[in-house]
Amino acid sequence: MSEQDPSGKSARTNAGFINGAPVNGESAKRRPAVSFVSGGDRHIRSRLMLSRVFAWLCRFSTYAALAVLVVLLAAIFYSSIGRLSPDFVTNTNSTSPVKAGILAGLWGSFWLILFTAMFSVPVGVGSAVYLEEIAKDSMLIRIIKVNLANLAGVPSIVYGILGYTVFRTSAAAIAELFDGKHVIGVLGLFKVRLSKLPMYEDNILVGALTLTLVILPTVIAASQEALRSVPGSIRVASLALGATRWQTIWRQVIPAALPGISTGVILSTSRAIGEAAPLIMLGALTYTSMCPGGIESPLELLTKPAQLLQAPLDQFTAMPIEIYDWSKQPDARFTAVAASGIVVLLVVLLSINSVAMVVRHFASRRLKW
Amino acid sequence: MRFSGQSFPVMLLAVLVAGVSGCTVENDVTPNAGTGAGSEEATSPSTSSEPTRIQIDGSSTVKVITAAVAEEFESKFSDVKVALKVTGTGTGFKEMIAGRIDIANASRAVKDSEKADCEKNNIELLELLVALDGLTVCVNNENTWVDSITVAQLKKIWEPGSTVKSWKDVDAAWPDVPLVLFGAGEESGTFDYFTEAINGKEDEITENYSPSSDDNVTITGVSGDKGAMGFFGCAYYFANKDKVKALKISPTEDPAAGVAPTPEAVKAGDYKPLSRPLFIYVKKSSLERQEVQDFVRFYLNEGAAQVSKVGYVDVSDEQIKGSREAFEAAVKKE
Numbered sequence: 001m002s003e004q005d006p007s008g009k010s011a012r013t014n015a016g017f018i019n020g021a022p023v024n025g026e027s028a029k030r031r032p033a034v035s036f037v038s039g040g041d042r043h044i045r046s047r048l049m050l051s052r053v054f055a056w057l058c059r060f061s062t063y064a065a066l067a068v069l070v071v072l073l074a075a076i077f078y079s080s081i082g083r084l085s086p087d088f089v090t091n092t093n094s095t096s097p098v099k100a101g102i103l104a105g106l107w108g109s110f111w112l113i114l115f116t117a118m119f120s121v122p123v124g125v126g127s128a129v130y131l132e133e134i135a136k137d138s139m140l141i142r143i144i145k146v147n148l149a150n151l152a153g154v155p156s157i158v159y160g161i162l163g164y165t166v167f168r169t170s171a172a173a174i175a176e177l178f179d180g181k182h183v184i185g186v187l188g189l190f191k192v193r194l195s196k197l198p199m200y201e202d203n204i205l206v207g208a209l210t211l212t213l214v215i216l217p218t219v220i221a222a223s224q225e226a227l228r229s230v231p232g233s234i235r236v237a238s239l240a241l242g243a244t245r246w247q248t249i250w251r252q253v254i255p256a257a258l259p260g261i262s263t264g265v266i267l268s269t270s271r272a273i274g275e276a277a278p279l280i281m282l283g284a285l286t287y288t289s290m291c292p293g294g295i296e297s298p299l300e301l302l303t304k305p306a307q308l309l310q311a312p313l314d315q316f317t318a319m320p321i322e323i324y325d326w327s328k329q330p331d332a333r334f335t336a337v338a339a340s341g342i343v344v345l346l347v348v349l350l351s352i353n354s355v356a357m358v359v360r361h362f363a364s365r366r367l368k369w
Numbered sequence: 370m371r372f373s374g375q376s377f378p379v380m381l382l383a384v385l386v387a388g389v390s391g392c393t394v395e396n397d398v399t400p401n402a403g404t405g406a407g408s409e410e411a412t413s414p415s416t417s418s419e420p421t422r423i424q425i426d427g428s429s430t431v432k433v434i435t436a437a438v439a440e441e442f443e444s445k446f447s448d449v450k451v452a453l454k455v456t457g458t459g460t461g462f463k464e465m466i467a468g469r470i471d472i473a474n475a476s477r478a479v480k481d482s483e484k485a486d487c488e489k490n491n492i493e494l495l496e497l498l499v500a501l502d503g504l505t506v507c508v509n510n511e512n513t514w515v516d517s518i519t520v521a522q523l524k525k526i527w528e529p530g531s532t533v534k535s536w537k538d539v540d541a542a543w544p545d546v547p548l549v550l551f552g553a554g555e556e557s558g559t560f561d562y563f564t565e566a567i568n569g570k571e572d573e574i575t576e577n578y579s580p581s582s583d584d585n586v587t588i589t590g591v592s593g594d595k596g597a598m599g600f601f602g603c604a605y606y607f608a609n610k611d612k613v614k615a616l617k618i619s620p621t622e623d624p625a626a627g628v629a630p631t632p633e634a635v636k637a638g639d640y641k642p643l644s645r646p647l648f649i650y651v652k653k654s655s656l657e658r659q660e661v662q663d664f665v666r667f668y669l670n671e672g673a674a675q676v677s678k679v680g681y682v683d684v685s686d687e688q689i690k691g692s693r694e695a696f697e698a699a700v701k702k703e
Contacts, residue, residue: 093436094440095433095436095437095440095678095679096440201469280456283454283456284454285452285453285454286453286454286455287436287439287451287453287455288450288451288452288453289440289443289450289451290450315422315452325455327585328429328582328583328584328585329433329585330433330584330585330602330604330605330607330609330679330680331608331680332585332608332609
């Protein structure tokens with residue numbers, strides 16, 4: 001809340017100028033005995049007026065945004081009355097508005113985000129480290145940097161089409177390759193004998209890879225920004241003490257940039273969790289009672305290790321897809337179902353964001369310079 | 370900062386090892402649905418799909434019915450799962466042509482070109498009529514001047530280049546209230562059918578209407594303006610009878626001959642020309658799989674109850690008997 005400080009201060013100092021007296025202190029409410037140079041009085045007054053108006057405009061825009069959010073949240077919570085209950089998160093979808101639940105979408109989104117983060121963090125942070133720390137400033141690097149910014153603005157449906165062409169087609173080819181065969185060799189390393197690995201071309205991994213494309217430019221940009229904010233003296237000092245470039249980057253620069261990087265990653269994954277368009281493009285299911293891999297509760301993550309391998313290759317639906325579908329149902333009672341879905345999505349988003357805040361807090365606490 | 374320096378990669382490795390060792394079981398890893406566990410070979414001859422999963426894609430209108438049937442079906446056949454997508458009738462047929470799905474939901478009959486493409490890929494389709502939809506033309510509840518409308522009047526309002534601005538322009542007896550039009554967008558099968566039935570040519574419509582991909586938006590629009598008119602599938606009208614007023618449609622010049630969009634009229638074929646058939650198209654080779662057979666049989670036998678539950682109109686006994694016979698004949702042949 002450090003932004004409030006200056007505006008609060010200016011409001012306080014400005015309070016002395018209500019009657020147009022441009023001085024502070026005891027004579028604040030009276031016209032000064034000594035007049036300024038001709039026109040100066042008015043000049044200062046109008047400048048101070050401007051500053052006050054500006055402060056109020058800033059305040060207004062902050063509160064206006066907040067008010068919209070509050071109204072939105074209130075409206076959604078109000079609409080969700082009647083369906084939002086514990087069984088909404090433990091039921092899978094149904095054509096009956098009193099039974100419909102979001103379990104399948106919740107698990108679908110969980111797996112998607114898990115893999116999206118797993119793919120986008122190493123690639124995104126790695127690219128940023130290369131661009132900021134290692135690459136020499138050449139024409140090519142400059143072209144890459146400019147185009148990263150452009151890529152961040154590409155609509156996600158375009159990535160959906162790309163994902164369909166590249167990832168889904170590859171997945172189909174791989175599925176064809178293993179069709180009906182034993183997949184022992186591939187994972188035999190871990191003594192897992194897969195008698196038959198059911199693989200769908202419209203699977204979680206394909207969705208996660210596509211979402212990775214959607215958020216990668218943002219992750220790279222945020223990581224670059226974070227790396228840039230690390231003072232150059234840290235690098236110089238580390239190198240001067242005999243550390244190699246790898247040691248400098250891994251032990252000094254990345255930890256120092258970690259708060260910024262993690263914020264960027266979490267904000268991007270929050271965006272990914274709300275994406276529906278590219279997933280529908282890839283063939284995500286609209287109506288299903290299946291959770292990926294058949295895992296329906298956190299406990300089953302531990303008790304069904306075999307299914308863990310199947311989940312990433314399974315078909316899926318996701319929360320935004322189910323919400324969109326519910327909002328289009330003829331039966332008006334589905335409005336409450338859709339609203340409940342939005343509430344669950346918001347809760348998930350807020351928990352991800354609070355994790356980001358905690359990570360940020362602990363990461364920046366260790367920084368002492 | 371020292372802490373993340375060395376321990377981080379070690380920790381990462383530890384997590385990976387732990388994750389992997391969790392899987393170091395000597396058992397077979399088998400699909401969760403379980404029935405394929407015993408057999409070493411896949412039961413389905415050519416698809417990579419799990420044999421106990423039925424893949425369906427297509428129309429959003431028919432999806433509502435198929436989802437309701439699937440829900441009932443899954444509760445009776447617990448080892449079979451239905452994977453249902455909604456990409457629209459046209460895309461559904463494309464998926465069928467590519468051989469990726471077992472059943473295509475369709476709110477119109479298959480086009481000759483689509484059929485030809487299927488044949489090119491050695492895919493034979495079994496057409497099954499499962500329900501009827503009566504596209505409903507609605508006006509605002511405060512609209513007291515019109516109960517029944519002729520197809521010619523509708524054409525005057527909805528045809529491309531229509532100059533009608535107010536109700537008075539359609540019929541001199543009606544008041545001078547501005548006409549505000551709402552309806553389905555061009556990506557929808559409802560739009561295709563309505564434009565074909567009213568304007569005589571698919572995809573051609575007046576520029577002065579607000580299209581929406583969500584029929585609930587159309588209903589909100591119609592209920593919010595006194596001079597409004599909109600069209601959508603009958604399920605949306607049956608679920609919102611108190612919000613809007615449905616017009617009787619007369620295929621002749623005489624508005625008095627109008628027929629209201631009731632389930633009975635649609636079923637009897639009296640609600641013309643806005644009644645449309647809803648189909649499922651089954652890939653004949655998929656009928657070799659027991660679960661697809663079971664599902665389609667269940668659809669034809671128990672579907673009628675679900676059809677009316679979700680707001681569409683079930684087909685006549687005669688028609689459903691025809692569908693059942695066609696299905697059993699196809700099963701026998703496979």
